[in-house]
Amino acid sequence: MDSLMNLISTFDLASGRIAGGALEERHLSDLRGRFVDSAAYEQALQAGDALVYTVCGVERPPSEGQLNLALGRLFPGKIGDEYFMTKGHFHAWRPAAEVYLGLAGEGCLLLESEDGRAAQLVPLRTNAAVYVPGNTAHRTVNTGAVPLVYLGVYPAQAGHDYAAIAERNFRHVVVEQTGRPVMLPREQP
Ligand code: M6P
Ligand code: ZN
Numbered sequence: 001m002d003s004l005m006n007l008i009s010t011f012d013l014a015s016g017r018i019a020g021g022a023l024e025e026r027h028l029s030d031l032r033g034r035f036v037d038s039a040a041y042e043q044a045l046q047a048g049d050a051l052v053y054t055v056c057g058v059e060r061p062p063s064e065g066q067l068n069l070a071l072g073r074l075f076p077g078k079i080g081d082e083y084f085m086t087k088g089h090f091h092a093w094r095p096a097a098e099v100y101l102g103l104a105g106e107g108c109l110l111l112e113s114e115d116g117r118a119a120q121l122v123p124l125r126t127n128a129a130v131y132v133p134g135n136t137a138h139r140t141v142n143t144g145a146v147p148l149v150y151l152g153v154y155p156a157q158a159g160h161d162y163a164a165i166a167e168r169n170f171r172h173v174v175v176e177q178t179g180r181p182v183m184l185p186r187e188q189p
Helices: 038-047 163-168
Strands: 022-027 051-058 067-074 098-104 107-113 119-124 129-132 136-142 148-155 172-177 180-185
Touching (some): 067 136, 107 129, 107 172
Antiparallel strands (some): 067 148
16 A cells, blocks of 8 residues: 555645645737737736646656546636636546545636537535536636645546647637636637
């Protein structure tokens, strides 16, 4: 059995770090092509390449039955009316599900089926878990005024497929309308 040190992961919500994990930063420039209002995106980028989110992971060898942890810390902000969000991904191993545990802040998960037709906006709240089924694209959105912090738990064999999303993008966007988050189709009829 693993040593106690390898069985317990201590995390710090303020820094977004899990002890022993590497902290990755994703800036505005890493999200090119994701936001619907490209003029607002370019304008924001000119003002500075803001830090949008961090991910700190504890990964295990990708063998059957193993689980990975990833602590996400997504800052508040908007590009036009669209909230700051993660890149979003499918799992390379499509049937792999994931559990998100809300630890701080206010936000939601945008879920889409592979063909993009079925979509759901699921609140991600502190002290609540969201189950992300397999074969589902998932993106986290910060709809509040403070950092949204959450822990993702997923099979070590899942892998991240960003290419499928880069190619087809999410078919829905999460924007503020009259002070509240709403999910709309990306292409307006
Ligand atoms: C969660 C997990 C991670 C993921 C991170 C950021 O913590 O799902 O696996 O990397 O969110 O999301 P993304 O990889 O889409 O940028
Ligand atoms: Zn995932």
